[in-house]
Amino acid sequence: MFQLMYTPGAIPGKANKRHLSEEEKISAKKKYESKRTRSFQPSWEKSFPWLTYNSESGKMFCTFCIKTSNECVFTTGCSNFKVETLNAHQESRGHQKAAGEHHAKSAPTHSKTSEAANCLLKLKQNEYQKLIIKFRTAHALAKSHQSFNFYNTICRLDKVKGLDVGKSYLNDKAAASFTKAIAEVTRQKVLQKLRQSPFFSFTIDGATDFTGEDLENIYVRTCIQGQIQDTFLYIGSAESATSRDIHNLILKVFEEYGISDVFEKRLVGFCADGASNMQGLKSGLAALIREQQPYCIITHCLAHRLELAFKDAIKTSSTSKLYDKTLTLLIGLYYLYRRSPKMKKQLKNAFTTMEIKQVLPTRIGGTRWLPHMERAINAFLGGYRAIRAQLETGSHNNPKAEGLAKLASDGHVIIYILLLKSVVRHLQKLSKYLQTTGLSLADAYNRVAATKTVLLNMMGRFWGQRSVHLSELFLNTATECG
Incomplete structure (x- = not known):
């Protein structure tokens, strides 16, 4: 009882607690938060x-x-x-x-009651239609290998036609951006095909742009539900033209596209030309690929093999000198009229005077060599009278025309060109067939066998044993193709 004391302001039933300062409260709260575990x-x-x-x-x-x-x-x-x-x-x-x-x-649309929503939809649709026109223009320029500088011209032409293309995205930079967007969407479709296909093969070939830089083209062949498709995948330059650098470029491309596992597990075939950096047995690209994929089937490009077979047949025949004269004549005619406007004008006048359909000499070489040769031969034979007349007329003042006129009047060369036309006519068809999309090795073998049979029949029908030298070309070409 003696311990009971009176405290002013005390409330019955509650203890009189000491008030904490602000710093003490903050410190106590931090201590409490450090020990507290929070959860969702x-x-x-x-x-x-x-x-x-x-x-x-x-x-x-x-x-x-x-x-x-x-x-x-x-x-x-x-x-x-x-x-x-x-x-x-x-x-x-x-x-x-x-x-x-x-x-x-997520809100339901009320097209009949919301006028603001309808106006917004119409505005979006109008902008969408404008972009469609611009995207199609950029795509057409890219597909036709035209400069993006023509993009603004075509847009102004669309305005004259009555099309609404708007006032924005009308320069070459916009065309480049649209083309990149189209390319990215197309690339994603190709990558999707590669992921869906149980196996694939690819082919690679070199190319040179207008600046002289060496580029590598990569095409892939997929098979999805029995449907074979050849699709472009990539174009770019490697560090050098060696097989090791090209192999590193291929691995880098598949890694950047996120399909390295597809390359490692599903690659079954590789095709390229016969260059040493591609088909070399020890250090070629084919050998490097086989180190990682031992069961990969290596194929020498059929179109390249056909061209090599034709060249080997020419070299082994006794008519190789006539072939060299033929090339000299056809190539010389092309560059003579290409580089001399005066000679070209005289040739056109000769066509008009003789009332012959105008057919100017064309280039004999190119990416598709045999078809280009056939076109050059047909152009020469079709305008032979006018070409020879013009060459003989212009030979008085032009030494090149004089030399070409002698070749054009050589009977042995003309007969050889006619013979060459008969051979190349069938070979260029075979070359184009071997370059078709979705071609199988079985179809290619049957077509090569049929072409070989045709060449042998032509040799027996037209020449037989009467001209051994001329028939050698048929026999050697048929043998090399087989």
Whole structure:
């Protein structure tokens, strides 16, 4: 009883606690938070409809921001389990914009009642139609190998025609951007084919652009549900033309496109020309590929093999000198009239005077060598009278024309050209057939055998044993093709 004391202001039933200062409160709160373990509360999903929780990662996500690509901590995952964090995110400007877009997309459309919505849809549709016209223009320029500088001209032409192309994206930079977008979409389709195909093969060949830089073209062949497709994949330059650098380029391309596993597990075939850096037995590209894929089938390009067979047949025949004279004549005619406007004008006048259809000499070489040779031979024979007359007339002042006139009047050369036309006519058809899309080795073998039979029959029918030298070309070409 003696311990009972009177305390002024005391309230019965409550202890008289000592008041803490602000610094003591902050220190106590930090100490409490350091020991406290926070966790996700399921009740938060009812208070915040946009909130989702992933138990595997242990993080919270905002569905509105994810759907509208609003970059914030709730799109990558938030682990700060506090109500204050949720309230702060809900009040942020980015989340409110994302929530508005989400509700606008999910809300039912009332086309008859919402005039603002109809106006917005019409505006979007109008812009969409303008972009369609521009995308098609850029695509046409790229497909026809035209400069993007013509893009603005075509857009102005579309305006004259009455098409609405707008006032933006009318320069060459816009055309380049549209073309890149089209190429990216097309590339994704090709990559999808590669992922779906159980196996694939590819072919690679060199090319040179207008600057003289060496480029490598890569085409892939896929087979999906029995349908064979040849598709362009990539064009670019390697560090050098060696097999090792080309192999590194191929691996880099498949790695950048995210299909390295497809290259390692599904590659069954490789095709290229007969160059040493491609088909070399020890250090060629084919040998490097076989080190990783031992069961890969290596194929020498059939069209290249046909051209090599034709050249070998020419070299082994006794008419090789006549062939050299023929090439000299055809190539000389092409460059004579190409580089001399005066001679070209005289040749046109000769066609007009003789009332012959005008056919100017064409180039004998090219990417498709045999078809180019046939076209050059047909152009020479079709305009032979006018060409020879013009050469004999112009030979008085032009030494080149004089030399070509002697070759054009040589009977042995003319007979050889007629013979060569008969051979090349069938070989160029075979060459084009071997370059068709989706061709199988069985079809190619049958076509080669048929062409060989035709050449042998032609040799027996037209020449037989009467002219051994002329028939050698048929026999050697048929043998090399077989």
